Amino acid sequence: MISAENISKSFGAQPVLQQLDLVLEPGEKVVLSGASGCGKTTLLRLLAGLEEPDAGRIEIDGQLVNAPGLLIAPHHRGLGVVFQQPALWPHLSVRQTLDFVASAQHQPQGSANLSDIARACGIEELLDRQPNALSGGQARRVALARALAAGPRYLLLDEPTSNLDFEARTGLNAVICDFVAETAAGLLYISHNESDVSQIGGHHVQLVGGRITKP
Ligand SMILES: Nc1ncnc2c1ncn2[C@@H]1O[C@H](COP(=O)(O)OP(=O)(O)OP(=O)(O)O)[C@@H](O)[C@H]1O
Numbered sequence: 572m573i574s575a576e577n578i579s580k581s582f583g584a585q586p587v588l589q590q591l592d593l594v595l596e597p598g599e600k601v602v603l604s605g606a607s608g609c610g611k612t613t614l615l616r617l618l619a620g621l622e623e624p625d626a627g628r629i630e631i632d633g634q635l636v637n638a639p640g641l642l643i644a645p646h647h648r649g650l651g652v653v654f655q656q657p658a659l660w661p662h663l664s665v666r667q668t669l670d671f672v673a674s675a676q677h678q679p680q681g682s683a684n685l686s687d688i689a690r691a692c693g694i695e696e697l698l699d700r701q702p703n704a705l706s707g708g709q710a711r712r713v714a715l716a717r718a719l720a721a722g723p724r725y726l727l728l729d730e731p732t733s734n735l736d737f738e739a740r741t742g743l744n745a746v747i748c749d750f751v752a753e754t755a756a757g758l759l760y761i762s763h764n765e766s767d768v769s770q771i772g773g774h775h776v777q778l779v780g781g782r783i784t785k786p
Pocket residue numbers: 582587605606607608609610611612613614
């Protein structure tokens with residue numbers, strides 16, 4: 572499980588997270604909401620290893636990944652992360668992107684698994700495109716496929732469906748729920764959107780005043 576204990580983070584004089592506790596079990600789905608600017612992305616970046624907390628400790632599957640003087644790199648955390656901006660690798664086609672991720676995880680290139688992921692994410696027709704030839708919605712689906720291709724134990728998603736229409740949102744949420752059901756990955760899903768909350772299910776929590784609360 573992911574266990575974040577007593578996490579505090581400030582930017583300059585601005586406290587963002589204050590003695591926050593969060594637990595995410597394998598196979599568990601948690602949807603996190605909260606006002607704009609309350610610190611949701613900051614929490615995700617801390618769990619991913621892209622920011623260091625000022626105080627507190629984070630463990631992933633029993634391994635301490637963050638503590639004073641210790642920072643385990645993002646790619647050693649077993650996480651699949653999708654941020655609001657897809658940030659695809661501009662020099663790689665979609666197919667090369669998925670193959671690269673799978674080979675970095677020692678999964679066979681071109682495996683049935685990658686075909687399944689591409690089909691589930693609705694990007695089979697896009698495999699030979701470069702990122703600059705994708706629409707915003709297509710780029711988001713590729714970013715999700717890239718995260719799934721790594722076979723993560725935990726999936727951390729920052730508003731993966733924002734700016735998508737209802738049909739596209741519903742389709743992407745189904746892919747995410749299927750992945751969690753099939754792999755028992757833990758899911759932390761940031762969204763303000765009521766339809767995401769109901770489509771994802773699981774637990775719904777809010778970030779208020781730098782801490783996790785029930786809505
Ligand atoms: N690197 C940084 N330097 C200074 N301030 C930052 C930095 N990153 C985030 N902040 C500030 O921290 C606060 C929390 O930002 P964060 O992006 O985590 O919020 P959020 O809840 O994800 O917002 P949104 O829902 O609008 O995406 C904001 O006030 C933001 O301006």
